[in-house]
Amino acid sequence: MAQDIASDFAAELVGANAVVSAPAPLLDAEARQLTFVGDTARFAEAFERASLAGAVVLAPLGTELPEGATGSLILVENPRAAFGQAVARHFAPKAAAGVADTARVHPTARVHESAHIGEYTVVREGAVIEAHAEVRDHVVIGRGVVIGEHSLVKSHAVIGEEGFGIEKDADGNNFHVPHIGSVRLGAHTEIGNFTTVCSGTIAPTVVGDYTKIDDHVHIAHNCRIGRNVIITACAEISGSVVIEDEVWIGPNASVIQGLTLGKDSLLGIGAVAVKSVPENEVRVGNPAKRLGDNKK
Template sequence: MKLPSEMSVSQIAQMIGGKVQGPDDVKISSFSPSPASATSGDIALISDLKLLKKLGECKASALIVPAGAELKLPLPLIFVERPMIAVQRILTALQPKWHRPAAGVHPSAVVDATAELAEGVAVGPLVYIGPKSKIGARTTILAGTTIGGGVKIGEDCLLHQGCMLADFVELGNRVILQQGVSLGGDGFGYVTERPSNMELLRDGLPGASDAPNPLLKIPQIGTVIIHDDVEIGCNTTIDRGTVGPTVVGAGSKIDNLVQIAHNVQLGRETIIVAQVGIAGSTSVADRAIIGGHAGVKDHLKIGKDSIVEAMAAVMKDVPDNEVVVGMPASNARTWFTEIAHVKKLPKLSDEFKALKKKVEELEKQLAAK
C-alpha cells in the first residue's frame, strides 16, 4: 500500500514509536503487511518470530520487528514493543478519505418533526428518524438507515448503510454500527396455555399429545443499551430485553453475523467473533472473548478474561480466566489431554487383543497339563 508521500525510516519509527537499527535515512514509499510479498521501497512487518527464518528471501527496504529480536541484516530495522500497534498507527495514517455525507439532512431523508438533531449531524439519503429520537453532535447516519421513535444516539457515532434501530434503543458516544446491524428486534419468547410436549418429556411426565397447543408471544418490553466506544459488525442482531435492557458494555467489539438474545449482559471490552450465538439472560464478564461460531446456552455466566474457543458449545458457567473448548465445552487443557488419550485407543485396543490372545494360549497350556 502506497504511503501518502515518501518517508524516511526515522520518520516512520517516530510515527509508530519504534527504535531504528541501521541507516535511518532510507526512503520508504509503501507498506507491505508481509515480508514475503515485499519489494524494494517497501517497509514490511514481522509480527511472528517464526518468520525470521525466511528473512533471507525478503526484498523489503526496511522491516518492523518485535523488540528483543536478535537480528543482523543488511537493511534498516525498526524495533517495536507491539507490532500490531505499529500496524494500527500506519494504517490510521494510510486510510483513504471515506465518502461521508456533509453535515445536514439529505433531501430524501425523512426526519420526524419532534426528533432532535444536535450540531454537525449528517443524515444521508433515504434515512428515517422517528418521533422524539435524539441524535448527538457530529454523528453520521449513512443511506437507508431506519431509526425508530424515542431512540437516543450519542456524539460522534457512525451508522453505516442499512442499519435498523427499533424504538427506545440507546447508543453511547463513538459507537460504530457496520452495514445491516439490527438493534432492538423482539426477543424470542413464547409460552403455551398448558404444559407443552417438550416440558412433559423433559420432566419425564406423561400426557404428550398431538392436540393443538398454540405458542403465545410474550411481549418484549425492554430495550437495548450500547455503551461508549462499541463497534458492531455487519448484519449482527441484538434483541431487546423481555423486561429491562440487553446491554453491551463500553469498548466491546462484536464481529459480523452475531446473534445476541434478549437480556444478555456483555461487560466492558468483550470480544465476540463472527457467527456466535448467545442465548437469553446470559452474562459475559469484562474482557471475555468468544471465538467464531461458538454457542452459549441461556442463563449462564462467562467469567472475566475467559476465552471460549471457536465452535465451542457452552452448556455451563465458565470461571474467570478459564479457556474452554469443545462440545460440550470444557477446560482446554483437560479437553486436549482427553483427545490425546482417545487417539491412543486404536493402539491400546490392538495391544489388549494381543494380550487377550496370549492369556487364552496360556490358559490352554495350563489346561493341557
C-alpha cells in the same frame, strides 16, 4: 514520514526517515511501504527481503536491520497491534459525518453531528447515536437504542428489535412477550454485518466498552456483556447470559440461556456451553468441557 509513525508509539526509528506511501503485507512490501513482522526468526527470509527492498518495518524491540538494508525499522512491543493502529490512523478511509439522503431518522432520535448514518439505515424513536459513531448501510437501530461514541455498526445489522420470548396464553396458544428494554452499546464497540442484538424485556441488553462482535452473531434479549469481550463469527448467545470482561468466544459457539462466562474465560470453536464457565477457564466441545486455564 516513518518518524511520525514512530512518534505515535514513542518508539525508536532505526534507519532512514522515509516517506511512507501505503501499508503492505510483509511478503509483498516494497520501498516506502509500511509492514510488520512479529517473529523475525520464523519470517527471517521475508523480513530480510522487505528490509532490503526499502520497506518501513514495525518490528519487535531489539531487532536489527539486516546488512545492506535500505529500509528502516520501528521498534515496538507488539508489531501487529502497532501496525493495525498505524493503518487506522494514517491510511484507513474515514466515514464522513452526517446522515445519508436515503436514511430515515425519527424526529425524536438524536444523532451527534460527528456521527455517520449510512444509506437506507433506519433509526427509530428515541434512539441516541453518540459522537463519532459510524452506522453503515441498511442497518436498523430500534427504539431507544444507545450507540456509544466511536462505535461501529456494520451493514445489515439489527440492534434493538424484539427478542424471541414466547409464552402460552390461557387457550394454550403461543404469544410473543413484549420486549421494551432496548439495547445500550458502550463506547468503541463494534457490531458486525448481519449481527442481531435483541432488545431487553424490561431493562436493556448491554454491550460494554471496547467489546467487538463479529459478523453473523446473535445476541438474545437481556444479555449483559462486559468490557473488551470478543465474540467471533456465527456465535449464538441465548437470553439473560452474563459475559464478564475479557472473555473470548470462538466461531459457531453457543451459550444456553442464563449462564455466566467468567472473566478471562475462553469458549472454543463450535463449543456448546450448558453450564456456567468459571473465570480464566478454557472450555471446548459439545457439551463444553474444561481444557485448562486461559491465562497462566
